[in-house]
Amino acid sequence: MCGFGGEFRLDGRAADVDAVARMAPCLHDRGPDSGGHWANGPLALTHRRLQIIDLSEAGSQPMVDEELGLVLVFNGIIYNYEQLREELKAAGYRFFSTSDTEVVLKAYHRWGARCVERFLGMFAFVIGEVATARLVLGRDRLGIKPLYLSETPGRLRFASTLPALVAAGDLDTSVDPVALHHYLTFHSVVPAPRTILNGVRKLPPATVRTIEPDGTTDEVLYWKPEASRVLDLSDEEWRERTLAALRLAVERRMVADVPVGVLLSGGLDSSFVVALLAESGQTGLQTFSIGFEDAGGESGNEFVYSDLVAERFGTDHHQIRIATRNMVPAVDAAIGAMSEPMVSHDCVAFYLLSEQVSQHVKVVQSGQGADEVFAGYDWYPPLSDVPRRDAVDAYRNVFFDRTHSALNDLLQPDWRLSTDVSKAFVQAHFAVPGAEDTIDAALRIDTQIMLVDDPVKRVDNMTMAWGLEARVPFLDHELVELAAACPPRLKLAAGGKGILKAAARGVVPDEVIDRTKGYFPVPAIRHLSGELLEQVADALSADAARQRGIFEPGQVGALLDKPNETRTTLGSNALWQVGLLEMWLQKMGVG
Numbered sequence: 001m002c003g004f005g006g007e008f009r010l011d012g013r014a015a016d017v018d019a020v021a022r023m024a025p026c027l028h029d030r031g032p033d034s035g036g037h038w039a040n041g042p043l044a045l046t047h048r049r050l051q052i053i054d055l056s057e058a059g060s061q062p063m064v065d066e067e068l069g070l071v072l073v074f075n076g077i078i079y080n081y082e083q084l085r086e087e088l089k090a091a092g093y094r095f096f097s098t099s100d101t102e103v104v105l106k107a108y109h110r111w112g113a114r115c116v117e118r119f120l121g122m123f124a125f126v127i128g129e130v131a132t133a134r135l136v137l138g139r140d141r142l143g144i145k146p147l148y149l150s151e152t153p154g155r156l157r158f159a160s161t162l163p164a165l166v167a168a169g170d171l172d173t174s175v176d177p178v179a180l181h182h183y184l185t186f187h188s189v190v191p192a193p194r195t196i197l198n199g200v201r202k203l204p205p206a207t208v209r210t211i212e213p214d215g216t217t218d219e220v221l222y223w224k225p226e227a228s229r230v231l232d233l234s235d236e237e238w239r240e241r242t243l244a245a246l247r248l249a250v251e252r253r254m255v256a257d258v259p260v261g262v263l264l265s266g267g268l269d270s271s272f273v274v275a276l277l278a279e280s281g282q283t284g285l286q287t288f289s290i291g292f293e294d295a296g297g298e299s300g301n302e303f304v305y306s307d308l309v310a311e312r313f314g315t316d317h318h319q320i321r322i323a324t325r326n327m328v329p330a331v332d333a334a335i336g337a338m339s340e341p342m343v344s345h346d347c348v349a350f351y352l353l354s355e356q357v358s359q360h361v362k363v364v365q366s367g368q369g370a371d372e373v374f375a376g377y378d379w380y381p382p383l384s385d386v387p388r389r390d391a392v393d394a395y396r397n398v399f400f401d402r403t404h405s406a407l408n409d410l411l412q413p414d415w416r417l418s419t420d421v422s423k424a425f426v427q428a429h430f431a432v433p434g435a436e437d438t439i440d441a442a443l444r445i446d447t448q449i450m451l452v453d454d455p456v457k458r459v460d461n462m463t464m465a466w467g468l469e470a471r472v473p474f475l476d477h478e479l480v481e482l483a484a485a486c487p488p489r490l491k492l493a494a495g496g497k498g499i500l501k502a503a504a505r506g507v508v509p510d511e512v513i514d515r516t517k518g519y520f521p522v523p524a525i526r527h528l529s530g531e532l533l534e535q536v537a538d539a540l541s542a543d544a545a546r547q548r549g550i551f552e553p554g555q556v557g558a559l560l561d562k563p564n565e566t567r568t569t570l571g572s573n574a575l576w577q578v579g580l581l582e583m584w585l586q587k588m589g590v591g
């Protein structure tokens with residue numbers, strides 16, 4: 001797991017190596033072990049490395065293969081790299097390392113841009129052909145690894161983080177009004193290719209973009225899960241298939257030259273991962289749970305369940321307790337680690353958890369993604385019987401933070417849009433063929449859009465802030481394909497994630513399977529008070545906020561008067577959502 005950046009010129013000039021060098025400090029936390037630079041004519045690259053596969057210098061990046069005339073920067077892990085390596089060796093390729101990075105490089109030479117279809121993993125990469133000056137960018141199927149872009153006439157810059165592009169300079173850092181609408185409507189999600197800044201875009205998931213020296217671009221979407229009912233299976237066969245697919249996904253994610261731990265929340269998903277690893281014979285497995293002080297009548301931990309799982313499977317368990325007094329500095333640091341503003345309060349939880357976990361291991365597995373893939377959230381059951389013609393409105397009612405009218409009331413006139421662009425986005429996505437039922441359409445947009453730019457991005461940003469690689473078995477693309485084809489009734493059963501609960505029965509303790517669904521609790525953010533409330537208020541009253549003029553002062557004043565009263569549809573603190581955006585923009589020094 002790493003971080004990279006670079007510049008590609010299309011105007012006949014040499015790449016600006018100084019601008020690329022300015023990116024490197026912003027990438028250091030993603031790759032604290034080593035770094036490197038490379039430049040040749042129109043292309044310049046920088047890379048920071050977290051050593052997971054092939055710990056020797058042979059695996060360093062940027063990786064250059066002079067024999068093949070290729071250079072590569074890569075972030076991620078290819079779980080089947082050893083099998084691909086053997087296949088490539090049989091085809092006559094010679095290897096100078098044992099890294100998965102070199103497998104990506106030679107796989108591209110062998111199979112071209114379609115090599116991504118052979119990769120099982122999470123990845124973002126940029127490959128340069130030295131002789132032709134062709135550039136190829138790729139991103140994994142579920143967008144687990146980020147790739148940010150800044151395009152101006154004659155120049156493309158790219159990086160693993162948005163702040164790296166800001167640091168490079170010469171960038172339009174004004175706020176994108178459409179992205180702002182999405183952020184305040186779609187639960188802080190800004191779908192690719194947009195970001196909150198006009199001058200930064202992101203390569204969509206499951207996409208390969210090829211850029212020729214003359215600027216001609218070809219972009220291919222190489223994967224999407226289908227909600228087709230082509231598998232005629234009994235309920236028991238679905239249970240068996242789901243268990244087998246998850247077992248394989250967890251096994252794949254143990255590939256490493258360093259120990260692999262597990263983030264154990266005490267919920268079904270992470271407990272299932274621990275149980276399957278124990279079943280496979282893993283011993284000495286390190287597990288990690290975090291808890292906070294209670295606030296607003298809300299419990300700040302789920303230790304009773306994580307302790308139960310750790311004891312049942314004999315893990316080397318670490319129970320991490322965070323005092324409220326440590327929250328304010330952590331909030332500021334977590335915001336600094338965000339490539340895009342993210343409202344979910346468990347960003348801070350993941351940040352603090354990752355800080356502690358990184359002192360013990362470099363790689364962890366996480367239960368992220370199960371709720372979106374297997375219908376675990378409480379907004380899915382109300383959609384199950386909604387006619388397809390009413391699907392968009394029904395989805396908006398259960399998921400959107402506020403109506404278009406309420407959003408315009410919140411914004412000052414210059415930021416109001418006449419069109420409900422967030423509704424239009426959902427309409428376009430729901431209109432794509434392949435999801436006959438409303439629940440299928442909702443799960444598809446949540447898996448391909450919401451999941452990518454909320455939970456997945458959150459985990460990547462917060463773990464990589466501490467040089468910690470998080471692997472997500474529930475986003476194994478073969479498991480996602482199976483879940484998409486699974487009948488909705490099996491996913492919605494038992495209060496949600498029914499097929500997953502059935503698969504877990506006999507593997508995971510019943511107390512965990514049958515418990516009420518919990519969330520990653522951070523009461524001090526859900527119930528703002530004291531120093532943290534002052535921090536939000538200061539950001540919203542700062543000169544930068546007044547000059548930007550996004551929010552109506554009267555609306556902000558009403559939120560500050562009753563900071564914990566107004567909630568979004570999904571229960572987020574509305575003041576936190578508004579304040580976080582300003583805190584992030586000010587932290588980035590943009591807008």
